[in-house]
Amino acid sequence: MTHKQGNNSEETITHFGFQNVAESEKASKVAEVFHSVAGRYDLMNDVLSGGMHRLWKRFTIELSGVRAGNKVLDIAGGTGDLTRKFSRLVGAEGQVVLADINDSMLKVGRNRLLDKGISGNVHFVQANAECLPFPDNHFDVVTIAFGLRNVTHKDTAIASMLRVLKPGGRLLVLEFSKPKNPVLSKIYDTYSFNFMPLAGKLITNDADSYRYLAESIRMHPDQETLKAMMEVAGFERVTYHNMTGGIVALHRGIKP
Template sequence: MAAGLCPCWALLGGRRGALRALVRPARGLAAAKETHFGFQTVSEEEKGEKVYQVFENVAKKYDLMNDSMSLGIHRLWKDILMHKMNPSPGTLLLDVAGGTGDIAFRFINYVRSIRERQLQRKLKHHQNLSWQEIADSYQEEAVKPLGDSQVVVCDINKEMLKVGRQKAQHLGYSEGLSWVVGNAEELPFDDNKFDVYTIAFGIRNVTHIDLALQEAYRVLKPGGRFLCLEFSQVNNPLLSRLYDLYSFQIIPVLGEIIAGDWKSYQYLVESIRRFPPQEEFKAMIEDAGFLKVDYQNLTSGIVAIHSGFKL
């Protein structure tokens, strides 16, 4: 339980924790319940294992395949997500299913940029500062380039996190960044902890989307924001037909050529088609307790950014 909560919240959190503990064995007993893995029907337990194997297989080629499949447009989609978030210095971000670090690195760059602009404005509006005062300001910026901002990357797949850590080391990201193995359906964090929760191209792979949304709500602070970037339903009939042709005829072939893995990318295409359309997913987010829920279609609905607040 997060520090500073009043006893009534602590009691509620305790009851919820106890309730979750009681529910978990029941979920385990119901492991044989059927769900979908792409277009296949499998048990829930089997889906979790298969999804884990998919991302373990593709982790090393994940970024290259994203560029190849989307012609690099996924980078623009993620940039738009970050601008929509518009984090300020001091923001605590949880990025779920973000193993390779794309959202985390953008967050760090965005906050650094804001901090630099703030410093420049401060110095510009204080023309009578001494050289020492200016030097001290830049020294403080160098020591704490993110201020108190932090991003926690949480992913269930250890191989994806390994790739992310290697990228962070190569690109020089260390300040304000941490990596945690965790399940989106049962996050290893206290209640009311984060300012923003993001999940990009990950929620469709979760076995119980409703549980993942409930966990997102739980770990966000009151006033916190949920942001999800995910493939969605194309709203242009002609583009939809072309998109289907490209998805089923080209993407698995790219997967075989680039990553040596046809089946994993066949699943990824199928999982996109099984994901709820925009209005249905919006209703699921609202059912989890979020308010002011809306979405923004990008590239004619190939992807959408869903947003909601814990108020």
């Protein structure tokens, strides 16, 4: 993926993986990645995590405290793993909104859930995490799993999530993070920058997208930085749980 800088030298620059790009271009570049990999996204998740992503998501659901009658927003819900479980937990009186900025991912998620007979209490919305199209104080729980690192203005998105939560509502952010052990960190780097693009090439015929995903993980804030961002936004009792040695972290915050 290459980028040619335009003539507008005043435009704010952000990162797309390890590249510097104009902010106005980042969303479309991220969209290209997920349009490319949507059809085999679940398969790649299983291959790249050795199936561990299912355990990480299960822990997220347990910590969410979702119960019957709740309203849940699953941002960057993609192919619907979390939405499927939440749909069962909230029951007929509850509601789950699967939101994703990417139309291809949303279609895959919708088709997959419909194939499993899940429809009555689930709604699908194409939405940008930075400006969520929902009322204030609306949801009991908001989750974003492996999506925050792709957002251009993470602080804006976290503030938007706070706004749509009810007082006492919970935000859960599941995301790749920074391993605590230097040896594990080195192994993880080798794996990310060599195996991930190779697997992407073999399974989806797209090495570049998985090279970007590896780079985006490295550019994402570490555990303490993300915790501080949530606190600055207004969340209270912010905690995080490292999983698989800190390769993944689950952050949780409460709206006062």
